[in-house]
Amino acid sequence: MHIMEGYLPASHAAAWTAISAPFIGWGVRKLAHRLREDGEARLLLGASGGFTFVLSALKLPSVTGSCSHPTGIGFGTVLFGPWIMSVVGCVVLLFQALLLAHGGLTTLGANTFSMAIAGSFSAWAIWRAGGAIGLPVNLSLFLAASLSDLLTYCVTSLQLALAFPDPVGGIAGAAVKFLGVFAITQVPLAVSERLLTVLVMNLLRSHVGEALVGLLPAKAVRP
Amino acid sequence: MRTQNVLLGLGAVGLVVLPLALITPTGDHPFDGSDDQATRMIETLQPGYHRWFSPLWKPPSGEIESLLFGVQAAAGAGAVGYALGYWRGRRQRRDDAPRD
Numbered sequence A: 001m002h003i004m005e006g007y008l009p010a011s012h013a014a015a016w017t018a019i020s021a022p023f024i025g026w027g028v029r030k031l032a033h034r035l036r037e038d039g040e041a042r043l044l045l046g047a048s049g050g051f052t053f054v055l056s057a058l059k060l061p062s063v064t065g066s067c068s069h070p071t072g073i074g075f076g077t078v079l080f081g082p083w084i085m086s087v088v089g090c091v092v093l094l095f096q097a098l099l100l101a102h103g104g105l106t107t108l109g110a111n112t113f114s115m116a117i118a119g120s121f122s123a124w125a126i127w128r129a130g131g132a133i134g135l136p137v138n139l140s141l142f143l144a145a146s147l148s149d150l151l152t153y154c155v156t157s158l159q160l161a162l163a164f165p166d167p168v169g170g171i172a173g174a175a176v177k178f179l180g181v182f183a184i185t186q187v188p189l190a191v192s193e194r195l196l197t198v199l200v201m202n203l204l205r206s207h208v209g210e211a212l213v214g215l216l217p218a219k220a221v222r223p
Numbered sequence B: 001m002r003t004q005n006v007l008l009g010l011g012a013v014g015l016v017v018l019p020l021a022l023i024t025p026t027g028d029h030p031f032d033g034s035d036d037q038a039t040r041m042i043e044t045l046q047p048g049y050h051r052w053f054s055p056l057w058k059p060p061s062g063e064i065e066s067l068l069f070g071v072q073a074a075a076g077a078g079a080v081g082y083a084l085g086y087w088r089g090r091r092q093r094r095d096d097a098p099r100d
Helices: A010-037 A041-057 A073-080 A082-099 A108-132 A137-163 A170-212 B002-022 B034-045 B062-096
Strands: none
Touching (some): A010 A082, A010 A108, A010 A137, A041 A082, A041 B062, A073 A137, A082 A108
């Protein structure tokens, strides 16, 4: 879902940066507050960030004969809420932009919006909705992790379609083309992501014991 | 729980292996990144477009790039493993403590 450096027109790049910045600003505030009041959260945040680091480094082959990577955002979102995970996602994207030439500084705003913000807020909404209608915890987690992963790639497709409308089909035509590149490739990867998310959450739940029960998603936490 | 975990792990591995085993990609770029495909799509949709900003630094070769991706994954896995191990150890110590 990385839009490569310089591949969004300057006006689009600036607009996405302006949209993403307030989310990250508020997220940093929340993050600082959370870490101050709750020392134990530090380690759990490290684990959530670590999970995102691993998953977004794994480029997996898919049924379309191309490769893409999961995002790992859903996991931390159910633990820390969407604001804090937006910041974590942004840090991962910054690392990849600076050291791996994946994504870029000019496209950081757009990529942050699709992966970190749209990804975590959709995961959060699905997670909360699942809790509200009484789905089993692991099923809600399943849905949150995989659908937010897919949605990230749909948002990227739309961002690119807005910037590069098809000469014939317009924005909708371009969106279909970009979705063709991203969305189908992502379906099996979204499934992988959900399997790994539930696996790590199971491990966490069985190892942590009562000490961290308040932090774990036995019930939904505040954003 | 343990059976579920094993099945989850096997499922994730299977989803990686199956495309490799079953798909014979056609075209010039088998199993390349969807990000690069999107970049090529931009070039077909708007042939005159030139990137107006280039990465400040690029890994000089594919090896260096995979090194950095490896570092990213290893750092992340280290963080997850450290946290799990820490909690597990603490819990075991508490369980082993003599009760009065």
